[in-house]
Amino acid sequence: PSQDKIKDTVMDPEYLYNTLKTLLQQVKLHPSAWPFQKPVDKSEAPDYYDHILYPMDLKTMTERLKNRYYCHKRLFIADMTRIFMNCRSYNKPETEYFKCANTLEKFYTTKLKEIQGEK
Ligand SMILES: COc1cccc2onc(N)c12
DSSP states (O other), rough: OHHHHHHHHHHHHHHHHHHHHHHHHHHHGGGGGGEEEEEEETTTTTTTTHHHHOOOHHHHHHHHHHTTTOOOOOOOOOHHHHHHHHHHHHSSSTSSHHHHHHHHHHHHHHHHHHTTOOO
């Protein structure tokens, strides 16, 4: 039993890492992910960083995952949610970016629930 305990504890970080890696990969491959692959370029939105204080993107999340920053699910969820919140805060509802955020968030939330074993 004690041996199991040790294995279980060790497996957790690896299990979390691999689960988040798969989820992030699926999100990055989604057709609506294109606006979020890299940090917003100032040349495309000169005032973006005046409005958005905590930018986030899928490339940064990939680096954070690799650096083992996501030691708990909630850290991953916080960064992913920020991508969508930033987009909906800076862009108007009728824009392509805003629509991509909603579509991608629906996909992401569905995948997350599958992992968490929710119905
Ligand atoms: C290429 O993505 C952009 C370009 C210009 C403004 C933007 O706000 N949110 C974005 N994802 C965005």
